[in-house]
Amino acid sequence: MILSARLLRTYHTVRPNPDFLNASAFLGTVGYSVRRYYKDKYLFGFGRTEDIPTGTLLSATLGYELNDQDHRNYYGARISTANFSQRKGYLYLSGEFGSYMRPSTGSWQQGLVSTEVLYFTRLYHAGNYQWRHFFWNRSAIGINRLSSDLPLSIEGERGLRGFKSASDLRGTSRLVLNYETTVYTPLSFLGFRLAGVIFADAAWLNTRSKRTLPIYEKPYTGFGLGVRFRNEYTPIRAFQILFGYYPRGLTTNSGYRIYESSRPYYDFSDFSFGQPSVARYE
Structure with a gap:
C-alpha cells in the first residue's frame, strides 16, 4: 500500500495563448501494488533469461488546482493486471481515467480515458527454430x-x-493495433545471431474537434518484415533492419521505407508508480 502527495506550482514567463495559466495544484494518491516475476527466454533477447513482471496495480488520485481564472478538482483512477504461464503466454490489461472538473459549472475538462492490452503467445518450436x-x-x-x-x-x-x-498528422483521440511474429533461427555468423520479424500495424486517429471516437476515420496501416541481429561477443545491443510499406500518409510517395531500430517495440509495465500526476495525454 502506497500513499503519496505532491504540490506543483506552474508559472509561465511567456504565454503562447491564453490557455497557458499560472497554477498551483495539490495531488494525493493512494495505491495498492503487488508484483511477481517469472523467467522465460526468447522475448526480446536471443536466448538469455529475461524477467517477466506480473501482478496487480490499483490507484486513485484526487487533486485541487487554483489557477488564474478559477479553481477546479482533479479525479483519476488506474487499474492494471497481468498473468503469465509457460503454456498460455502473457496477458497484460490496463485502464486509466483522469480529468479535471470545474465545481462552478460541473463540467469536465482536459480529460483522458486510455486502455492497453498486451499479449504474447507461448514459445513455439520447429526443429531449431523458435x-x-x-x-x-x-x-x-x-x-x-x-x-x-x-x-x-x-x-x-x-x-x-x-x-x-508527410504533414504534422495529429488528432484528439487514437486507437492502435499492432501485430508481430518474431522467429529465432539457429543461424550465426561471426558471433551474430539472426531472427526474422514480420509485422502489421493499424491506427485510427480522430482529427475532428466535434467528434470523440477515432473509429469513424479511415485507418492508417503499415506492413513489413525485417531481420534482427545480436552479437554475443560484443557490448552492442540487438538491432534490426526493417522494410515497411505504408499505403497512405508516408513522407515518400512510394509508401516504402527501410530503417534501422535498436530498441524493442514492446515493453513491460513493472506495476510501480511514483509521484502523483495527471493522466498523460501524449
Whole structure:
C-alpha cells in the first residue's frame, strides 16, 4: 500500500495563448501494488533469461488546482493486471481515467480515458527454430481538451512503427493495433545471431474537434518484415533492419521505407508508480 502527495506550482514567463495559466495544484494518491516475476527466454533477447513482471496495480488520485481564472478538482483512477504461464503466454490489461472538473459549472475538462492490452503467445518450436506472436492494443480518448493541448500522434512507437507522416498528422483521440511474429533461427555468423520479424500495424486517429471516437476515420496501416541481429561477443545491443510499406500518409510517395531500430517495440509495465500526476495525454 502506497500513499503519496505532491504540490506543483506552474508559472509561465511567456504565454503562447491564453490557455497557458499560472497554477498551483495539490495531488494525493493512494495505491495498492503487488508484483511477481517469472523467467522465460526468447522475448526480446536471443536466448538469455529475461524477467517477466506480473501482478496487480490499483490507484486513485484526487487533486485541487487554483489557477488564474478559477479553481477546479482533479479525479483519476488506474487499474492494471497481468498473468503469465509457460503454456498460455502473457496477458497484460490496463485502464486509466483522469480529468479535471470545474465545481462552478460541473463540467469536465482536459480529460483522458486510455486502455492497453498486451499479449504474447507461448514459445513455439520447429526443429531449431523458435517463434512467438505479439498482439498490442492501445487507445487514448481525449475528453473536452483545450485547443492548446498537444494532440496525439501515430508515428513510431505511439502508433505505426517506422511511420513518418508527410504533414504534422495529429488528432484528439487514437486507437492502435499492432501485430508481430518474431522467429529465432539457429543461424550465426561471426558471433551474430539472426531472427526474422514480420509485422502489421493499424491506427485510427480522430482529427475532428466535434467528434470523440477515432473509429469513424479511415485507418492508417503499415506492413513489413525485417531481420534482427545480436552479437554475443560484443557490448552492442540487438538491432534490426526493417522494410515497411505504408499505403497512405508516408513522407515518400512510394509508401516504402527501410530503417534501422535498436530498441524493442514492446515493453513491460513493472506495476510501480511514483509521484502523483495527471493522466498523460501524449
